[in-house]
Amino acid sequence: MRNFKTTALLLTVPASLMAIGLYAAPILQVLALSLTEPKFGLANYQGLFANAAVGRVVMTTVKVSVMTTVLTVLASYIVAFAIIHMSAGWRRISLFLVLVPFWISVLVRAFSWITILRRRGVLNSTLMDMGVISTPLDLVYNLFGVTVGMVHYMMPFAILLLYANLSDIDRRIMQAARSLGARPATIFWRVWLPLSLPGIALATLFVFVFSLGFLVTPALLGAGKTLMIAEYISVQISSTSRWDLATSLSTMLLLVVGVIVFAAMRSPALRAAFVARPQQ
Amino acid sequence: MTSSHFAKDAAEIALEKFNRGEIDRRSFLIALGGLGLAAAFKPGVARADASEIVVCNWGGAAADAFAKAYGDPFTKKSGMKVVIDGAGPAVGTIRAMVESGKVIWDATDGGMIDSLTLGKGNLVEKIDYAIVDKSQVPENFAGEFGVSNYVYSNVLAYDADATKGVAPTGWADFFDTAKFPGKRTMCKWIQGQLEFVLMADGVAPADLYPLDVDRAFKKLKPMLADIIFWEGGAQTQQLFREGEVVMGNIWHTRANLLNKETPDKFKWIWEQNILSASAWSVPKGNPAGKKVFEFINSTLDPAGQLVLLQIMGNGPSNPKTLALMTPEDAKVNPTTKENAASQIMLNPAYYAEHETELQNKYLDFISS
Numbered sequence: 001m002r003n004f005k006t007t008a009l010l011l012t013v014p015a016s017l018m019a020i021g022l023y024a025a026p027i028l029q030v031l032a033l034s035l036t037e038p039k040f041g042l043a044n045y046q047g048l049f050a051n052a053a054v055g056r057v058v059m060t061t062v063k064v065s066v067m068t069t070v071l072t073v074l075a076s077y078i079v080a081f082a083i084i085h086m087s088a089g090w091r092r093i094s095l096f097l098v099l100v101p102f103w104i105s106v107l108v109r110a111f112s113w114i115t116i117l118r119r120r121g122v123l124n125s126t127l128m129d130m131g132v133i134s135t136p137l138d139l140v141y142n143l144f145g146v147t148v149g150m151v152h153y154m155m156p157f158a159i160l161l162l163y164a165n166l167s168d169i170d171r172r173i174m175q176a177a178r179s180l181g182a183r184p185a186t187i188f189w190r191v192w193l194p195l196s197l198p199g200i201a202l203a204t205l206f207v208f209v210f211s212l213g214f215l216v217t218p219a220l221l222g223a224g225k226t227l228m229i230a231e232y233i234s235v236q237i238s239s240t241s242r243w244d245l246a247t248s249l250s251t252m253l254l255l256v257v258g259v260i261v262f263a264a265m266r267s268p269a270l271r272a273a274f275v276a277r278p279q280q
Numbered sequence: 281m282t283s284s285h286f287a288k289d290a291a292e293i294a295l296e297k298f299n300r301g302e303i304d305r306r307s308f309l310i311a312l313g314g315l316g317l318a319a320a321f322k323p324g325v326a327r328a329d330a331s332e333i334v335v336c337n338w339g340g341a342a343a344d345a346f347a348k349a350y351g352d353p354f355t356k357k358s359g360m361k362v363v364i365d366g367a368g369p370a371v372g373t374i375r376a377m378v379e380s381g382k383v384i385w386d387a388t389d390g391g392m393i394d395s396l397t398l399g400k401g402n403l404v405e406k407i408d409y410a411i412v413d414k415s416q417v418p419e420n421f422a423g424e425f426g427v428s429n430y431v432y433s434n435v436l437a438y439d440a441d442a443t444k445g446v447a448p449t450g451w452a453d454f455f456d457t458a459k460f461p462g463k464r465t466m467c468k469w470i471q472g473q474l475e476f477v478l479m480a481d482g483v484a485p486a487d488l489y490p491l492d493v494d495r496a497f498k499k500l501k502p503m504l505a506d507i508i509f510w511e512g513g514a515q516t517q518q519l520f521r522e523g524e525v526v527m528g529n530i531w532h533t534r535a536n537l538l539n540k541e542t543p544d545k546f547k548w549i550w551e552q553n554i555l556s557a558s559a560w561s562v563p564k565g566n567p568a569g570k571k572v573f574e575f576i577n578s579t580l581d582p583a584g585q586l587v588l589l590q591i592m593g594n595g596p597s598n599p600k601t602l603a604l605m606t607p608e609d610a611k612v613n614p615t616t617k618e619n620a621a622s623q624i625m626l627n628p629a630y631y632a633e634h635e636t637e638l639q640n641k642y643l644d645f646i647s648s
Binding site for chain 1: 368370371372463468469504508509510511522523524635636639640641643644646647648
């Protein structure tokens with residue numbers, strides 16, 4: 001057994017080395033640049049907090065990420081809840097449909113949303129043909145379009161996380177509740193929901209952290225008006241040569257995400273998501 | 281920066297046309313030659329030695345299939361092998377190269393403004409005008425650290441169907457939503473943006489610089505909800521085609537393509553167009569040494585610049601090219617006399633000084 005463990009551990013060495021070389025080293029380089037560009041010290045970080053524009057970018061990012069997270073988790077919970085109640089055949093088809101967007105590039109998805117949401121797009125044309133609206137609605141190149149695109153991107157992740165959690169819940173508990181006279185609504189609010197909190201917590205954390213770093217979707221669907229952190233950093237690197245700003249902001253983002261993940265992992269709900277899997 | 285965005289866009293236009301079979305290989309080669317693009321495309325990082333010229337630009341779109349088709353003929357003509365590195369000559373990259381003493385590029389297509397920024401940072405060689413024939417281009421295109429091989433303009437393009445055939449007469453009409461209802465587009469990159477806003481607000485061309493940023497923002501503020509900001513040339517065509525906007529400040533090359541697609545619908549005016557110049561720069565300690573200036577000099581040749589205009593729409597920096605143009609060529613060229621009548625020239629010195637700060641202020645402004 002010990003031999004096997006050693007061998008297994010050795011087998012991870014190449015992958016670990018690659019991860020360090022391709023991932024950890026560049027991050028350290030960014031960290032180093034943030035402290036030395038142009039002079040050694042914490043001046044870049046001080047500048048970051050004094051910079052009102054950066055503050056606004058951060059606020060936009062948090063606002064969009066919170067909206068995305070709430071909508072994604074809510075919608076995904078409904079989908080996941082429906083899927084676990086389906087027959088095996090329908091469940092397979094539904095899960096397949098959930099997975100399809102995974103195989104489509106984020107760029108293609110953003111452009112597809114533009115096609116659907118633009119002034120002469122699918123949605124506006126349909127609504128106008130039906131006589132619901134007389135002038136096209138502004139559905140894209142603004143905050144609304146960005147949120148739609150991001151929720152769509154994040155939903156498969158959240159659905160799968162919630163599906164895994166929900167399908168692990170022991171159904172005999174619901175039978176017990178029913179036998180004690182609980183109505184369906186009571187069973188949902190007092191049994192399903194509390195038991196799925198670990199899944200909800202995990203999905204929320206995942207979607208929120210992921211949303212903070214969105215680049216392509218806000219850039220394309222926001223058309224300059226929804227400026228989020230990732231795009232801001234990219235502009236500072238490639239267009240304005242403000243590496244001081246870009247590297248210190250990247251480091252801060254990484255730190256904040258680290259703190260959020262660390263804090264969240266200490267919550268009982270999330271610990272349960274990783275540890276207490278009911279045996280079936 | 282924006283000039284680099286433009287160079288990248290010009291190469292994309294040529295590639296699209298080539299793919300659609302609208303231009304033949306030979307013309308494509310010559311056109312890319314004008315951009316300094318025709319040559320062997322080497323995958324990965326270019327390794328320079330003294331027998332070749334390594335040119336860096338943003339034209340990474342072309343694959344190494346072009347290497348065989350175009351590299352050899354060019355070498356035959358010029359006697360020098362030219363290698364393209366499409367990595368993009370960002371000022372920061374050049375700085376890193378020069379400071380570490382590992383310069384691999386001989387010439388970079390970064391625009392007049394970048395050439396000044398680089399010159400100020402002591403990162404590029406002075407253009408050797410003993411080899412480069414200064415008389416080929418106007419005085420302001422032959423800078424100390426950069427010499428221009430093509431020009432382009434920001435123009436007011438419009439959807440004639442939406443304006444019911446009425447042509448706008450200048451940038452003031454961009455803001456006249458009563459007369460021309462509908463959305464507008466302008467660029468997310470700062471060059472050539474505040475100039476048009478200020479001209480629309482009545483600032484005389486001579487008084488544009490230094491740009492009155494507060495005044496421009498004040499003028500722009502009420503319009504923000506009606507503006508879609510573009511970041512690449514192809515997107516501007518898309519926005520017009522889809523009827524998303526009725527008017528916009530876009531590059532003349534893209535306005536021309538729109539017009540060719542649908543001549544009666546999409547038009548543009550030359551009134552108050554804003555001219556920018558590209559420029560070659562030579563990083564300090566470039567591997568090919570003085571030889572690079574022979575290459576740079578060859579890109580100023582009128583014949584090549586004419587083909588560049590015909591294929592990509594980039595205007596020539598060499599005025600002698602004007603004499604070679606057909607009336608059709610002249611119509612779409614920003615340096616033709618009639619088209620340049622009310623033209624203003626982007627001030628590279630001003631941007632070299634203020635662009636970073638301006639760009640960030642502008643991004644903050646349009647997103648808040």
